[in-house]
Amino acid sequence: MERLEAHDFNEVLQHSPFHARADNLCKLKNWTSWNGYQTARFYDTLASEYFAIRSSCSVMDMTPMEKYRISGPDAERFLARLVTRDISKLRVNRVTYVLWCNDDGKVLDDGTIFYLKDGEYRLCSQHHQLDWLLISSLGMDVTIVEETREVAALTVQGPTSCSVLTEAGVVGLDQLKPFRIMHTNLNGFDLMISRTGYTGDLGYELWTDPDNALELWDSIFDVKARGLYDVRPIGLDALEMVRIEAGFIMPADDFNTAETTVRADHDRSPFELGMGWVVSFDKGHFTGRRALLKEQGRPIRRRLVKLMIEGNKPPKDSFLYDRQDGRRIGTIKTNIWSPILKANLAMADIDYQNGSPPSEIWAEIYYQKELEWRATWAKCSISEKPFWSHPRRSATPPLPY
Amino acid sequence: MTSCRVIVVGAGHNGLVCASYLARAGLQVQVLEALDNPGGAASTIGFADGYKVSGLAHILHSLSPKVCEDLDLYNAGLTMGLSLQTISLDQKGDHLQLGENTVSGEGLTEKDIAAYADFKRDFRGYARALEPLMMNKPPRLKDMDFPDKVTLAKLGWKLRFGLGKSAMREFLRVGGINIHDVLNECFDDDRLKGAIAVDAVMGHHMGPRTPSTVLTYLHRLRGEIHGPQNIPQGGMNQVVNALVKSATDAGVSIRTGCRVSRILVSDGKAQGVELESDEQIAADIVISNADAKTTFLGLVGTQELDAMFAHRIHTTRTAGDVAKIHIALNSLPVIKGLSIEQLGQRLLIAPGMRYVEHAFNHAKYGEYSENPVLEITIPSLSDSGLAPPGHHVMSVCATFAPYVLKKGWDGNRSQFLARVVAVVGQYASGFENQIVASQVLTPADIETEYNIAGGHWHHGELAIDQSFMMRPVHGTAQYDTPVDGLFLCGAAAHPGGGVTGIPGHNAAQRILAMNEE
Structure with a gap:
């Protein structure tokens, strides 16, 4: 009920906590919907945004990314049974890429698991997955909370991203290894940084409370204002270019996700996506294991x-x-x-x-x-x-x- | 850790049937039963000092003749009792007596008497046409194997040529509709319609107007193809005794009083079981006579199952609606117009279809029926050992008594019992004063005492969406399960509940056939 009341039905697309700044910089007002959020396809020109990612520093609002907080005594057991990958070696403050399947071994979505602290994880996914997560939680002592709106997230990517964030005031970022998480304090607010991204280049994802969103944005763009490094906001179109260059798959664009597939044989297994490397058969049961074992025995x-x-x-x-x-x-x-x-x-x-x-x-x-x-x-x-x-x-x- | 080729979890009648078949085929079989006695719902229990009764099932409708012969049950001590008539009670004493083809009673018209014979003949014909589905695994619609095709071909043949064109057309018309409409088409007498409607709704969360009650009626009626309803000589427990003897003679070992707490699974295969005592027993094949929820969600655990499969098991409808009530009496009840011999028949209190529908209305809203529908037997009339001399026991199936009672069963069993006693008292004057002791088993109690999730007669509602190739859910409808080496053999599997032995028989055939492959 609270959520219903919080929602303004005249607002067709939601505004992210970064919207005031994004709206200001988005010259073409070329908006689209990403998970119900008003999101820029591009801000000024596609070429300048693309080269910001590949040659300098790009900033993108990734608040619309679906985020779930998974906690409780069975949190690890729940995730191990949910995803195809062996996550038993995942340590606190580390991130891993995963995908998950339905009973038939067909891919529902992919995403990343952030091991935040003992018994507590964040799962980020491309598409809305709450119903599947709840279905998967039957018989497990686990709490699943959708926290997409409760976390503001920016992704800062490009060769100078580390330098820019260091200039913005983040201390010790250069020591952060890929797929690791650090917790820091920026201008008095808590900030979580993971060295992750969707560009195949050096880059970081920044996570904080929505109350700090504008301050976070400003402290990054202030580096540009001070004349130190170029920093550009980028939209979805530039991201699409670099993710294909980096060879990352995009569920629902590159293949039908199992949940949305109606016609027989129009869904895809991890093997059919070339993602067999994230399937582990010796880690215990996971949803789709039986079907995938069978598929593995046949020529692709x-x-x-x-x-x-x-x-x-x-x-x-x-x-x-x-x-x-x-x-x-x-x-x-x-x-x-x-x-x-x-x-x-x-x-x-x-x-x-x-x-x-x-x-x-x-x-x-x-x-x-x-x-x-x-x-x-x-x-x-x-x-x-x-x-x-x-x-x-x-x-x-x-x-x- | 000890080991055994085959473990059957639960010594209900289907577990015993399955074990017996497998042992006869040369497998080493051990049956593990949580309770102190084998037999499950068909075993005799003491409910008060000196008074005994069959715990849940009190009439034998359709024990498969094939099972009886294959397992040599007649030589193991089973003797069928005399055919039981159904007597639908009337407060004025104008009771109806329903036999296989005949019905009699004060005030019945010739038209209804003739219609009854036609109705029973037609509906037994439909039940017979469905027989090919019964003794075989239900055919899959996708990836059929050869036996599935044979089953479907037989079914098609029976429907088209067994029934004939016009009967098949009529069957297809009534097959999916409700018994209320059908009975209104056939009969005028409301007492008659009420009595027949009981067979369509008792044991289900359905009233006469609920769609698919024709199918549930056929499920009950199919027993009549092979023989009349009866109470075996020596009571229902004789079925259990004969099955135990047949099984042990074949080499099955039966351990009672050892509760299985876990079915051990690793690498997608059943490895054995763990008992409550932490003892582990390894096995190549584990067969569960328990219901699907207990088996998969309780004993196996969702961790070893795919998420959607576990979810589908979780969402099957398993809430029972029948309470079993046992009443110890200091003398025979007196019902106006009934002889002692008639008292020993199957007595119904369901004086009209509207009465039955109104009884169901309460269940829809989580209440017990103000005026419940009752099926009554007095087993001490045929087995004097069940009560002290001169005394009697009454066994009552009372519906509707929903598994989840809105106000909770705690503290309300006696209120429901009072309603049952009051209703019986309307037909048997002075009944209340004859009562020495009583016991009420609500579906919630049946769940606890018999380890049946929801306390459902059939281990799960026998609706179309939970029948045949979708029983208990698709993906485990052919007795094998998504866990290799784990099988279902109880009423949760096709074709459902009742003391038939058919799920146990079919599961054993399936296991043997898969073993050969």
């Missing part, structure tokens, strides 16, 4: 792959074939032009034959020239590694760029 039928497409024509939503005018073997799900690699990159769903990828992949690309449609063929190649990565992502301390 298809996979979400990282695909590099020759040429400069954008392969948006392209069908994929085993040769020019050949048999259709897949579809491009998401694609970008990578400015740093000067290449067309995509996430694509591809049929495998007898457990092996096709020997050739061709994309049929439709594109316009001065309002006239044309078609062309482009050869594609699968990239097993992330398209782009940089040693500074994992270096501690990161070099002072």
Whole structure:
């Protein structure tokens, strides 16, 4: 009831605690909804935001990210049974990437587990998962609280992110290793920082009480005002570019999440997403284990792959074939032009034959020239590694760029 | 840690049937029972000093003849009793006497008498057409194996050619609807309609107007295909004794008074059980005669199950609605117009369909029926050992008495008993003064004393969405479960409750067939 009363029904999209600043800097007012929050697709130009992430320092409001507080005597047992990955070695103040499946071993969502303190975790997910978490909590002494609104979060990413945050007043950040958490105090308020991100580059995620949100934003942008480093707010579109470069999957964009899938066989298992490395069969039972064990014994039928497409024509939503005018073997799900690699990159769903990828992949690309449609063929190649990565992502301390 | 090839958790009749079949097939089987005596719902209990009665089940409707023969129960001491008539009581003494095909009673019209014969013939025909579903695992609709296809083919054949075109059409019309509408079409006499409606709703959270009560009626009626309702000579406990003898003769060892606290699972496979005493017994196969909630949520634990499966088990409807009431009497009750022989039959208090529906109305809102529907037997008439000389015991199934009573059962058992006594007193004058002792087992008590979640007759409501290939839930409807080596053999599995032995039989066939593969 309290939540209902707190909600203004005239407000179609919610404002994050950073909204006053974001609204001020968002020149194009190109808003969209992210989990019900008014979120910028971009602030001024996509190129400047992209290069802020790759060459300087970017700031993005990630408050809309779904966040759940999981606590109680069975919290670890609950999470171990929820996710496919072995989390028994996760220590306090560390973060791990996980995904979770339904009974059929099909992926519901992915996210990160933050081990905050003994018996207390935060689970961040791409999509709303409260119902699944509650269903999974049957018979467990665990408390699950959605805390999306109770935590303000910013992600600060890019080569100079460590330098910027240090200038903003964070002490000891250069010693923070990847996937670790530190608690600090900035201008008198508590701030939690994790060295995590969705860009494949050096970066941090900052978590605090919504009351401190504007102060946090201001102390970061003050570094720019002082003329020390460039700092730019970025929107969802720039993030989409760097996450594909880094090879991170996006549930519901790259593949149908199991919960939203209606048609048979339109959902995907972790193996089919190339995420077999987060499935551990020797850690005890987890939801979907039986189905995944069975699937593991059979040759894989298809996979979400990282695909590099020759040429400069954008392969948006392209069908994929085993040769020019050949048999259709897949579809491009998401694609970008990578400015740093000067290449067309995509996430694509591809049929495998007898457990092996096709020997050739061709994309049929439709594109316009001065309002006239044309078609062309482009050869594609699968990239097993992330398209782009940089040693500074994992270096501690990161070099002072 | 000791070890055994097969462990059966629970020595209810289905557990014993299953164990007996497996032992006869050469497997080493041990049955573990939490209570001090085997037999579960069919075992005899003492409820007051000198007075005994069958704890829950007091009439044998449909013990499978195949089970009786396969397990040699007749040579193990089982003798069926005489056919029991159903007598629906009337306050004025115009009782109805319902037999297999005939009905008699003051004030019945020729039309209703003829309609009764037609009705029973037709409905027994429908029940017979469904028989292929009974003695087999319910066929899966996806990924069918060969036996599933055979079962479906037999069912289709029986429906189309066994029934014939017009009867099949009629069956398809009435199959999913409620017994209230059907009985109104067939009969005029409300006493008759009330008496038949009892068979459709007793044991279920349903009134005559509830959809699918035709199916529950057929479930009860199917026993008549194989023989009349009766109380076996020596009482219901003779079924248990014969099953125990048959099982032990076949090499089954039965341990009573040892409660299984956990079914041990690792790597997705059942490894054995742990007793309350912390003793562990390893086994290749663990078979649970317990209901699905007790088995999966209690003994296995959600940790070893997929989340949605555990959730679906959790949300099955298992709240019972029938209280079992035992009354010790210092003399036979006197019911106007009933002979002593008639007193020994199955007596009903359900004087009309509206009466039954009104009784159910209370259950919808978490109350017990102000005027409950009663099924009464006086087993001491056929087995004098149940009560001291001259005294008698009355066994009453009283519905509706919901598992979750809004005002709580504590302190309210005696109020409900008072309602039952008052209702019986309307037919048997001076009844109240004959009472020496009594016992009320509400569904909540049945849950505690018999380890049946919800205290439900059928270990779970027999509604369409919890029947056949969805019983108890899809994914464990063919007696095997998502845990390798763990099986269900009780009433929670297809085709449900009643002292039939069929779930136990089917589970054993399934286990043997899977063993061969």
